[in-house]
Amino acid sequence: MRPGTLAQPVLLVLLTAFAVFSLTPIVWAVMISVKDPIDAFAIPPKLIFEPNFRYHYEIWFERRFLEFFANSAAIAAGTVLISVPIGTLAGYALSRIRTPAGRSFLMGLLVVRMFPHVLLVIPFFVMARAVEMIDTYPAMIAAMVALNQPFTVWLMRSFFLEIPRELDEAATIDGCNAWQVFARVVLPLARPGIVVTSLFSLLLAYNEFLFALVLTGTETKTLPVAIAEYGGEDLNYWSLSAAGAIGIMLPILAFMLFFQRHLVRGLTIGAVKG
Template sequence: MRSTLMKQVPLFLILLCFCIVNLTPVAWGFLTSIRQPVDAFAVPPKLIFTPTLEFHWQIWVDKGFWRFLINTAIVSVCAVTISVSIGSMAAYALSRLRSRLASGLLFSLLAMRMFPHILLAIPFFVIAQAAHLIDTYIAMILAVVALNQPFTIWLMRSFFAEVPGELYDSAVMDGCNAWQTFRRVALPIVKPGLWVTTLFSLLLAYNEFLLALVLTRTGTKTMPVAIAEYGAEDISYWSLSAAAAFGIMLPILVFMLFMQRHLVRGMAAGAVKG
């Protein structure tokens, strides 16, 4: 027993160091948001200071950043709903196909995901401008869906591929058609994987910057673009940026904590086969 614990100590220390390295910027950003710039950027850093919520108040009340958060939520929820719904059906079909056509489609989707965002942003802008959709939710949602669709299809296909084919055959023998087999057999089994795909798709849509910068204006501006307007060389704006960044992080953090059980099951779904 003691030897087992001793073997786990190095792993625990490594994980502890990894957590410290990853959480330090988050903690430092939060401290920056509750300190005056003269304290936040003092050399050496001041660890004893008088905290203030002035910058949080300025961001969310005076500057009305809650509007940008609502825009971000609308775009993210709509884009995730569309992309995960379409991606799940496409992934199910591709997982059932065993042909060169399916392999070619999957490779094409992967190639599209490899394109730099700036290469896709220009055509999106030209199409949206021609359709008079600049600064509308429709343009932003469709662009995010198009960008994230290959990711959702590939990820969901990996979960559908783990479902034994005998279950599908049994459903067909019981009289289920293709839609009923997908809805009543496949989806309930891959439900944990569906939550994982939803989370990662939400993160991609929630943090999208380049497309939002190109396709939105004042009416539909999202949080990443709004935050980018503060900072640069004027350090008095950095506390505002830190307050906004911490605020935009909270909804995703709450969602992850709420769905933690489903996410763990989804992450481990591919670990056991058969």
């Protein structure tokens, strides 16, 4: 038997085991969300039960879930609309202009991204309070852009590095200026990378908890903060918390499925050559 023939079944088994391991918490959360608390924590676990969708109805129609989702969506969209264009321009420049100053700038961005959020949240809170912007969208969006900008710059730079520089030179010979080379030649080729960067930037902003806890309030509270207040410390409310966790996941799941083709294409850029 050839080594490659044996490797494929082994790889399939390992991937299946990994998928089961990764999906088990999600499946378990779905089951808890449609169980009464007495059934959710029964020992041994009850796998056969009558589903109860009361907790899903409660979070969507009685717990301001749609309002919190709108806040999260607005902050995430604002973050993407600001950070991705800046990251695209900076990533293209850093991929084409390779100088010691550029490398130092990239390392500086990486160091900033490595800072624990708990070290940055206090300065952001002090600045937002000083300009009376606590519980406003601009304050939260500005914080998310600052946190996500190093990530978007590095990711977009990696995509632009996969685009041959000879295309820039050919467009320049044909009479294009620097902006036309970027807008008409390079940017269309980098579209899958832009989609991937936008999706990851959206996820980072949508799931942010610590900054949302500190910078938002009653008017701009986001879903992660709201779900934390659904009584997760009381076992009697865990079904409600599980329903909230499923509810916060569903919009992103639908969004990712809609852009799946662009996401896969962007993630596989440069994987196959020749």
